Amino acid sequence: MSRVYNFSAGPAVLPEEVLKEAQEEMLDYRGCGMSVMEMSHRSKMFDEIIQEAEADLRELLNIPSNYKVLFLQGGASLQFAQIPMNLMKNRVADYIVTGQWAKKAWQEAQKYGTANKIASSEDKTYSYIPDCSDLPISPDADYVYICENNTIYGTKYKTLPNTKGKLLVADVSSCFLSEPMDIEKYGIVYGGVQKNIGPAGMVISIVRDDLITDDVLPGTPTMMKFKTQADASSLYNTPNCYCIYICGKVFKWLKKMGGLSAMKERNEKKARILYDYLDSSNLFRGTVVKEDRSLMNVPFVTGSEELDAKFVKESKAAGFENLKGHRTVGGMRASIYNAMPLEGVEALVAFMKKFEEENV
Ligand SMILES: *Cc1c(COP(=O)(O)O)cnc(C)c1O
Numbered sequence: 001m002s003r004v005y006n007f008s009a010g011p012a013v014l015p016e017e018v019l020k021e022a023q024e025e026m027l028d029y030r031g032c033g034m035s036v037m038e039m040s041h042r043s044k045m046f047d048e049i050i051q052e053a054e055a056d057l058r059e060l061l062n063i064p065s066n067y068k069v070l071f072l073q074g075g076a077s078l079q080f081a082q083i084p085m086n087l088m089k090n091r092v093a094d095y096i097v098t099g100q101w102a103k104k105a106w107q108e109a110q111k112y113g114t115a116n117k118i119a120s121s122e123d124k125t126y127s128y129i130p131d132c133s134d135l136p137i138s139p140d141a142d143y144v145y146i147c148e149n150n151t152i153y154g155t156k157y158k159t160l161p162n163t164k165g166k167l168l169v170a171d172v173s174s175c176f177l178s179e180p181m182d183i184e185k186y187g188i189v190y191g192g193v194q195k196n197i198g199p200a201g202m203v204i205s206i207v208r209d210d211l212i213t214d215d216v217l218p219g220t221p222t223m224m225k226f227k228t229q230a231d232a233s234s235l236y237n238t239p240n241c242y243c244i245y246i247c248g249k250v251f252k253w254l255k256k257m258g259g260l261s262a263m264k265e266r267n268e269k270k271a272r273i274l275y276d277y278l279d280s281s282n283l284f285r286g287t288v289v290k291e292d293r294s295l296m297n298v299p300f301v302t303g304s305e306e307l308d309a310k311f312v313k314e315s316k317a318a319g320f321e322n323l324k325g326h327r328t329v330g331g332m333r334a335s336i337y338n339a340m341p342l343e344g345v346e347a348l349v350a351f352m353k354k355f356e357e358e359n360v
Contacts, residue, residue: 005344008322009151009297009335010174010195016339018249036245041238049241050234053248060251060260063183063206070205070226071234071244076101076173076192078224079203080108083169083188084115085220087142087211094118094141096161099126099150100328101171106145112217116141119161125329126153128289132161143167143187149175149294151195152326154287154333156294160185167211174296176204177254178338179264187211196296196337198247202240254338263338264295270336270345271295277349283307283356287329301331302359308332311355318351 006013029036032045039046054069063069072078083105084093091113095106097120109115116138119130137144144163149156151174160168167187176191183189188207194200205226212226222228228236257263275293278286278300287299302308308331312324325331336345 002319004319004321005340005347006321007334007336007340007344007348009326009333010192011200012195012335012337013339014198014246015250015253018246018253021249022246037242039241041235041241046241049245049248050239053244053251056248056251056255057204060177060254061181061183061206066209067183068207068209068212068226068230069234070207070229071239071247072203072205072229073201073240074203075194075201076171076190076203077104079171079190079205080105081111082205082224082226083143083145083190084109084112085217085224086213086226087167087169087187088113088217089215090140090142092116092138092140093143093145094135094138094166095145096120096130096132096135096147097122098129098147098155099153101151101173102145102147105147105171109145118144121155125287126150126155127287129155129157129292132157132159135161135164137164137166141166143169145169145171147171147173149173149178149296151297151335152299152333153329154294154297154299155289155292156296158291173203174335174337175294177260177263178267178296180260193243193247195335196339197250199243202243202247204247250339266342267295267336267338270340270342271298273342273345273349274298274334274336277352281352281356283360284352287331296337297333297335299325299329299331299333301325301329305330307359310359311352314355315348315351320348320351 094116097103097117106115118135121128121130144166148170169188173191174195176196190205193202212230216225278284283302284300315323323332325333
C-alpha cells in the first residue's frame, strides 16, 4: 500500500492513525458484532460515541456551557440558509465578503431579508482581508457574518472585525481546530467537517443558547430550527453516525497531539516552511497579502500558466496529489490541514526547489 501526500482543499487528508483504527473496528465495533454504520443511532453504543465526541470537542475548544454543540447535516452550505432563518428577526444582516463561500452565504441570506455587503475584497481577487476596524454596521443588523479562513483564496482574519456590539457569526470550515479560538466572541461558529476534521456531509454548529428559540422566520422547516436539533441533542432524525464516529476519533487524536495550542505551533511551523520558500523563490510566489496569509490553504503561482500546468502534472507523478489551484485563482494551492505531516510539506518544498532549478 502506498499513500500519497494529499493537498486537497476538501474532502481532505485524515490522520492515518484514525483511518487504521476505523479499519480495525470496521466489522466488529468493540465486541458488539457490527460496524458503526450498521448500528441504531438510538443504541447505547452510539450514544457513547456521540456523547464522547461532544465532550472531547468541548474540551479542545474550551466551549462554555452556554453554547450548544450541534452535529448537523447539509454541510456548511445549508448553514448559509439556517443562520438567517434562525437569527434574522429584524430581517437585516451584515456580510463581509472575502471569498466565494462568504459570497454564497451573503447571496443566500438575501432570500430572507436585507443582507448588506459591508466590506469586500473582491476588487483584488479576494487576496486580502479588508480593514474591519470601523465598518458601517447597520443599526438594526441581527448579526455580522464572516468566513474566517478563505479556503479558495488562502486568507485568514488575524483579528476579528469590530462588530460594534452586534453578534458575530463565523464560518470556520477550513480553520476548524487548527488553533485555539475564543468561542465567547461569537454567537455562532460553524464548519463543514470535511476540511480539517472528518468525512464530508456534516457540519458542526456551535450556537450560543439564547439564539436557540422558537422565534424563527415563518416557513422555517422543522429540521432547520436550531431548537429542534438542540432539544433532540442532534438526534431529531438519523444523523450522519459514521461521520460523527470518525470526527470523534479525530478529536481524540488532537488531544493526544497536545490539543489546539500544540496544533497551532505545528501548523505555524509547517506553513512557515512553505511561505519562506515562496518568499525566496525566483519561480514561485504566494498570491496573498503577507499579513493575511492562512495557515491552512496556501495558493501560489509561477506567473506562467504553462509552467503551472507542468508543475501540477509533475508533482502528481511524484506523489503530491491535488495541488491544482481553484479555477478562479489559477496556479496551485497546497492545503496543509492538521493531518498533513511536517514531512509532507518538507517533501513538497524539496520538490518545488528541484522544479525551480530545472525550469528557471
Ligand atoms: C468547503 C467550504 C464550504 C462548503 O462546505 P459544504 O460542506 O460542501 O457545504 C463552506 N465554507 C467554507 C469556508 C468552505 O471551505
